[in-house]
Amino acid sequence: xxxxxxxxxxxxxxxxxxxxxxxxxxxxxxxxxxxxxxxxxxxxxxxxxxxxxxxxxxxxxxxxxxxxxxxxxxxxxxxxxxxxxxxxxxxxxxxxxxxxxxxxxxxxxxxxxxxxxxxxxxxxxxxxxxxxxxxxxxxxxxxxxxxxxxxxxxxxxxxxxxxxxxxxxxxxxxxxxxxxxxxxxxxxxxxxxxxxxxxxxxxxxxxxxxxxxxxxxxxxxxxxxxxxxxxxxxxxxxxxxxxxxxxxxxxxxxxxxxxxxxxxxxxxxxxxxxxxxxxxxxxxxxxxxxxxxxxxxxxxxxxxxxxxxxxxxxxxxxxxxxxxxxxxxxxxxxxxxxxxxxxxxxxxxxxxxxxxxxxxxxxxxxxxxxxxxxxxxxxxxxxxxxxxxxxxxxxxxxxxxxxxxxxxxxxxxxxxxxxxxxxxxxxxxxxxxxxxxxxxxxxxxxxxxxxxxxxxxxxxxxxxxxxxxxxxxxxxxxxxxxxx
Amino acid sequence: xxxxxxxxxxxxxxxxxxxxxxxxxxxxxxxxxxxxxxxxxxxxxxxxxxxxxxxxxxxxxxxxxxxxxxxxxxxxxxxxxxxxxxxxxxxxxxxxxxxxxxxxxxxxxxxxxxxxxxxxxxxxxxxxxxxxxxxxxxxxxxxxxxxxxxxxxxxxxxxxxxxxxxxxxxxxxxxxxxxxxxxxxxxxxxxxxxxxxxxxxxxxxxxxxxxxxxxxxxxxxxxxxxxxxxxxxxxxxxxxxxxxxxxxxxxxxxxxxxxxxxxxxxxxxxxxxxxxxxxxxxxxxxxxxxxxxxxxxxxxxxxxxxxxxxx
Numbered sequence: 001x002x003x004x005x006x007x008x009x010x011x012x013x014x015x016x017x018x019x020x021x022x023x024x025x026x027x028x029x030x031x032x033x034x035x036x037x038x039x040x041x042x043x044x045x046x047x048x049x050x051x052x053x054x055x056x057x058x059x060x061x062x063x064x065x066x067x068x069x070x071x072x073x074x075x076x077x078x079x080x081x082x083x084x085x086x087x088x089x090x091x092x093x094x095x096x097x098x099x100x101x102x103x104x105x106x107x108x109x110x111x112x113x114x115x116x117x118x119x120x121x122x123x124x125x126x127x128x129x130x131x132x133x134x135x136x137x138x139x140x141x142x143x144x145x146x147x148x149x150x151x152x153x154x155x156x157x158x159x160x161x162x163x164x165x166x167x168x169x170x171x172x173x174x175x176x177x178x179x180x181x182x183x184x185x186x187x188x189x190x191x192x193x194x195x196x197x198x199x200x201x202x203x204x205x206x207x208x209x210x211x212x213x214x215x216x217x218x219x220x221x222x223x224x225x226x227x228x229x230x231x232x233x234x235x236x237x238x239x240x241x242x243x244x245x246x247x248x249x250x251x252x253x254x255x256x257x258x259x260x261x262x263x264x265x266x267x268x269x270x271x272x273x274x275x276x277x278x279x280x281x282x283x284x285x286x287x288x289x290x291x292x293x294x295x296x297x298x299x300x301x302x303x304x305x306x307x308x309x310x311x312x313x314x315x316x317x318x319x320x321x322x323x324x325x326x327x328x329x330x331x332x333x334x335x336x337x338x339x340x341x342x343x344x345x346x347x348x349x350x351x352x353x354x355x356x357x358x359x360x361x362x363x364x365x366x367x368x369x370x371x372x373x374x375x376x377x378x379x380x381x382x383x384x385x386x387x388x389x390x391x392x393x394x395x396x397x398x399x400x401x402x403x404x405x406x407x408x409x410x411x412x413x414x415x416x417x418x419x420x421x422x423x424x425x426x427x428x429x430x431x432x433x434x435x436x437x438x439x440x441x442x443x444x445x446x447x448x449x450x451x452x453x454x455x456x457x458x459x460x461x462x463x464x465x466x467x468x469x470x471x472x473x474x475x476x477x478x479x480x481x482x483x484x
Numbered sequence: 485x486x487x488x489x490x491x492x493x494x495x496x497x498x499x500x501x502x503x504x505x506x507x508x509x510x511x512x513x514x515x516x517x518x519x520x521x522x523x524x525x526x527x528x529x530x531x532x533x534x535x536x537x538x539x540x541x542x543x544x545x546x547x548x549x550x551x552x553x554x555x556x557x558x559x560x561x562x563x564x565x566x567x568x569x570x571x572x573x574x575x576x577x578x579x580x581x582x583x584x585x586x587x588x589x590x591x592x593x594x595x596x597x598x599x600x601x602x603x604x605x606x607x608x609x610x611x612x613x614x615x616x617x618x619x620x621x622x623x624x625x626x627x628x629x630x631x632x633x634x635x636x637x638x639x640x641x642x643x644x645x646x647x648x649x650x651x652x653x654x655x656x657x658x659x660x661x662x663x664x665x666x667x668x669x670x671x672x673x674x675x676x677x678x679x680x681x682x683x684x685x686x687x688x689x690x691x692x693x694x695x696x697x698x699x700x701x702x703x704x705x706x707x708x709x710x711x712x713x714x715x716x717x718x719x720x721x722x723x724x725x726x727x728x729x730x731x732x733x734x735x736x737x738x739x740x741x742x743x744x745x746x747x748x749x750x751x752x753x754x755x756x757x758x759x760x761x762x763x764x765x766x767x768x769x770x771x772x773x774x775x776x777x778x779x780x781x782x783x784x785x786x787x788x789x790x791x792x793x794x795x
Contacts, residue, residue, distance in 0.1 A: 230581055239584050249584070254488050256795035266487040266795035268640060269739040 001033045001041055001426060006419055008428035012158045014079050014418035025082040025476040028194050032187075033077065044186055045421065048076050051182040073469030074179060076186070079418045079431060079451040083197060083477040089152070089160055090435075090445040092344025095335060097148050097437045100165065100322045102338040104144040107321055108134045118337050120354065122405055123326050123374070129168075131283060133290050134318035137307055140213050141440065145322070146314040147206070147278075148437045149173075152449075153348070154416035161348045162331070163432065167315060167323040169280050172470075173436050174237040176450040177202060177244075179472040195477035197447045202436070203244035206278075209440035210245075213312035214275040221275035224250045224265065228281050228297045238280050250274075252281070257301030261308040276312045277302075283317050326352070326374035329408045348413060354405035362409040363400065366393040369409040371400070386412055415460065418471065420453055430454045432462050433473065448473035485640045491792040492582040493641050497648025499575035500594075503568045504625040505656030506558055507618040509534070512663055512690030514615065517551075519682050526663070528554040534662045535566060555614065560605035568621070569605050572598050585641040590631050597624045643734045647787065650734070654727035655780045658773040660690060661714055684710040691722045711769075715756055724776065728753045731783070738791065745786035752779050 007020055015026040022030035036044070106113050107130070113119045124130060149170025151163045180199050184191055207223065214221030227238035229251055242249035254265050255274065264271040279286065285295040287302040305311045321327070327334075329350040335343045351358040351369075362369060371383040383396040400407045417428035435449030451471040452462035462468040509531060517525045528551050532541045535558065544563060545553050559568045576598045583591045604617055629649070636642050684705050688694040693714065700717065703709050717723040721730075728749055735746040759772070 243584060248486055250486060251488065254486050254795060264795065266793065268485050268487055268490045268791045271795065 001036050001421075003030065003034050003419070003426060006426055006428070008417040008419075010156075011414050011428065011430075012154055012156050012416040013428060014081075014154070014416055014431065015077075016419065023080070023082075025474075025478050026080040029078060029080060029190060029474075032190055041421075045076060047186045048074055048182055051185050072175065073455055074182065075420050075429075075453055075455075075469055075471045076183075077419050077421055077426070078183065078472040078474045079433075080474045080476055081448060083195070083475050085160075086448065086475045089345055093150055093435060093437050093445050094443050095339065095341060095344050096150070096162070096165070096331065097145065097439055098443070099335040099338045100148070100167065100331070101143050101145055101439060103327075103334050104167075104316075104319055104322050105138055105142045106338075108318060109136065109138060113334070113337055116337070118333055119330055120405065123354075126374070126406065127321055127324060127327075129283075129318070129320035129324060131318035131321070133303060134316070139306075139316045140215070140309075140312055143213075143439050144316040144319040146209055146213070146316075146439050148439070149434050150437065152345075152433045152435065153413060154433075155348075156414040156416075158416075159346070160433070161346050162328075163348055164325075164328060165323045165331075166434075168320040169282065169315070170434070170436065171234040171237050171280075172434055172450040172452075173202060173446070174240040175470050176436075176446065176448070176473070178240075179450075179470060183472040195479070197475040197477065199447045199473075201444075202446055203241065205438055205444040206241065207245040207247070208442070209438040209444070210276045210278055210312075210314055212440035212442070213314060215309055215312060216273075216275055218275070222265075222273060223247045223276040223278065224274055226250055226252070226255075226277050226279040226281055228285070232280075234280065241278075252296070252298045255299045255302075257299060257305045261301065261305045261310050263299070263302065263305050263311045274311060276314065278314050283320065286313075286317060324374050325372050325408055326405070348410050351409045352405075353400050353407040353409065359400065359404050362407075363397055365409075366396060368411065370412055371396050371407055371409045373399075374406050374408065384412070418451070418453065420455070420471075422455070427457065429457070430460050430462070431471070448475045487792045487795075489582045489585060490640065490644045491788070492578040493585060494644040494648040494787070494792075496575050496578040496582070497645040498652040499571045499578065499648075500625055500628065501649045501652035501656065502566070503571040503575060504622055505653065505659070506535075506566075506568050506571065507622050507625075508690045509656070509660055509663065510555060510558060511615065511618055512660060512686050514611070515686040515690065516663070516683060519686060520679060524679060530663055531558060534659045537564065537566065540564065555609075559609075559614075569601060572601050582641070587631065587635040589635065590628060593624070593628050593631060597621070597628070600624075640738065643737050644791075647731060647734050650727040650730040651780060651784055651787075653722060654724050654731075655777055657691065657714060657722055657724050657727070658776045658780075660687060661711065662770050662773045663687065680707060681705045687714075693720060693722060696720050715759065725753060725756050728756065735787075740790060742790045745783055745790055748779070748783050748786055752776075752783070755779070 006016060008016065014023075015030065016022055103113065107124065111124070114121045114124060145167040147170065149166040149172065151166070152160050153163050154160050176199060190196075210223045211221050214223075223245065224247055225238055225242040225245075227235060227249055229235065232238070239249055248265065250265055256264050256266065256271070258264060263274040263277070265274050281297050284292045285297045287298050287300060288295045289300045290303040291298070302311070302313070303317065306313050306317070328347065329352045332343050332347060335341060351362050353359045353362055362371065365385070366383065367385045367388070369383075369385045371385070373382070383392060385393070415430050415432065418431045419426045420429040422429075431451050431453045433449050433451050436446045438444040451473045453469050453471055454460055454462045455469045513526060513528065513531055517527070520526070527549070529549050531554055532538055532549065537557070540563075541549075541554075541557055544561070545557065557564055557567065561567045562569060564570060576594050579586065579591060579594050601621065609617065632642065632645060681704065684707060685694060688697050688705070688710060691714065697705070697710065697713050700719065701709055701713055713720065713723065715724045718725055718729065720726055731749045732746065732753065735749060756776070
């Protein structure tokens with residue numbers, strides 16, 4: 001592979017320094033990739049594709065009425081992060097999710113943070129994801145977001161920052177697990193004593209996390225994964241996780257809540273009590289008695305059973321209150337308020353327009369900033385400063401002045417790139433990273449996470465529904481093995 | 485095991501067997517039409533009656549019954565939920581929801597079969613091509629059954645596939661026998677014996693039963709002997725009794741205290757066993773087959789009630 005001419009001008013590159021040399025943790029893989037000739041490369045590339053297909057890494061897209069399976073693009077060049085850095089990030093993520101869970105629990109109960117004037121009451125009032133049905137309740141262990149997927153980006157100074165938290169039903173972890181399987185199969189020589197940390201513990205940790213929430217103190221509580229069904233775009237992942245954990249994959253119509261407010265599933269041997277539901281259905285569809293009446297995906301009475309403490313739901317309904325854009329802007333304050341600690345991992349710089357000084361700055365720099373509404377139901381979308389017209393800027397200036405608390409602004413980010421194998425060679429492509437944080441009796445952070453890559457030159461869109469691909473993510477211990 | 489998945493996989497078994505049975509039914513009728521002199525040939529009307537579609541067919545195609553229409557209706561018409569096309573589609577959709585229970589290759593094979601069929605049904609099939617394709621499809625169905633047998637753990641999921649398959653097969657065998665039962669040959673005709681034998685040979689061949697019949701029955705092909713073989717042989721896997729035996733053993737393996745379905749099957753076995761082939765001659769054959777079909781439908785109802793209740 002010809003890597004001598006690789007450069008990523010203007011951006012921090014995950015694998016290569018500005019001088020064009022591999023970073024310490026990436027040296028081994030760089031040297032190895034360089035040693036492959038074109039034939040070997042093509043062979044590996046083909047092997048990757050076959051392995052991915054065989055493993056069933058597919059992303060369902062709709063084609064007329066027929067669901068067809070399309071492979072999600074997979075890039076064979078891994079993204080590498082030194083273990084030392086990851087340990088810090090990982091601690092920062094644990095801290096962040098701990099604080100967010102305390103915050104959610106507080107919001108649905110005493111609202112002390114509002115009373116203390118740290119989080120504005122108005123924001124809570126306008127929140128789309130605040131579920132009044134959850135008020136006055138606290139789930140087992142006080143944890144609401146048991147599975148969190150936090151999106152990270154690296155800025156031009158090389159610092160990993162949080163772009164957003166996904167506290168509802170984050171997906172993608174199955175790709176992280178499968179990508180590693182593919183890499184081990186295609187590049188076994190790279191895994192010999194190169195300090196790459198394993199990722200395979202996730203399904204076991206997920207099961208332990210879920211089992212720790214069981215209302216019945218059983219050694220083997222009945223855990224199930226609740227899916228909307230085969231036509232859901234993430235069905236592959238639902239089936240995959242259920243299989244890896246060895247639990248049933250159920251749909252709403254398999255479950256029933258009895259008059260004791262207990263949940264059961266219908267099996268060929270009769271009704272069987274369910275203790276923990278890892279639900280991959282949105283709040284709105286969860287229980288037609290409480291949320292959307294027309295939902296056929298949910299289970300009537302599920303909220304009753306949950307509030308009675310007879311079943312655990314992960315994530316808890318209402319956890320999404322803490323992942324909207326304005327709450328995001330307050331996370332550093334939230335961490336300090338509940339934990340009395342400095343954030344271990346920072347936010348992307350964010351100006352809150354509700355604050356007069358910050359608003360003044362935003363209004364002066366509309367042509368440079370990205371402006372986002374917290375509550376997107378207004379339908380005005382975002383303003384991307386550098387690509388906007390004067391007229392659009394004027395419109396947003398007016399919107400901000402009318403309802404300042406609903407807006408935040410961020411700089412346009414120069415997010416990092418990573419070398420990516422494309423037609424005709426290797427080129428820099430923008431990447432993000434989604435680690436998953438599990439919170440139960442114990443807390444676990446995935447080793448790395450899912451690296452998503454925008455396959456088009458210059459593009460920042462990494463979503464799989466829009467042609468984004470993924471890479472294996474290596475957390476590498478660079479210390480010599482004798483010291484490990 | 486979730487009831488929903490058990491139900492899916494049971495229906496997969498039924499629909500796939502139904503598609504195969506229909507292919508065999510069309511083939512036997514086509515053969516009879518080729519073998520018999522004009523006025524004795526059954527034509528295509530009996531197939532519509534035997535598959536229980538008289539009303540829907542009249543609605544869609546009017547009174548005129550010809551080969552092209554009947555074959556299209558039974559093979560490729562999506563409006564007919566019992567056509568080969570609809571059956572393959574349902575076999576596939578039911579398998580899709582339960583695919584994690586099955587070896588992956590089986591799902592791929594099911595997909596291939598469905599996609600092949602969709603291609604075939606797009607155009608008009610000549611008689612020669614039709615016969616070739618139906619035989620090909622029968623082999624594909626057999627391949628899926630073979631893959632399941634060779635690679636799937638014999639767990640509850642497997643039991644439910646077999647239960648669906650054998651229930652449907654017993655039903656289909658009674659219908660195929662019925663093709664002959666339509667009292668096609670007026671008794672006063674002189675050439676009765678040779679043609680009667682030809683007709684029953686066609687029935688046997690359509691069930692891939694001719695060779696086994698010759699080996700095990702060892703008498704010339706005649707109505708009563710063939711009937712007895714197809715109803716009561718305990719070793720030939722498409723005979724009604726064999727299917728009932730298979731049902732009995734699989735139902736026995738399932739969990740639960742409710743044995744209504746099982747008892748019904750056992751009673752049905754007795755009924756089939758006791759039917760003397762001479763008496764079959766007295767009672768109109770098609771009436772006897774209709775009775776069996778009603779009893780088999782009752783077994784199906786009891787199975788659903790016992791293992792697939794809505795929660």
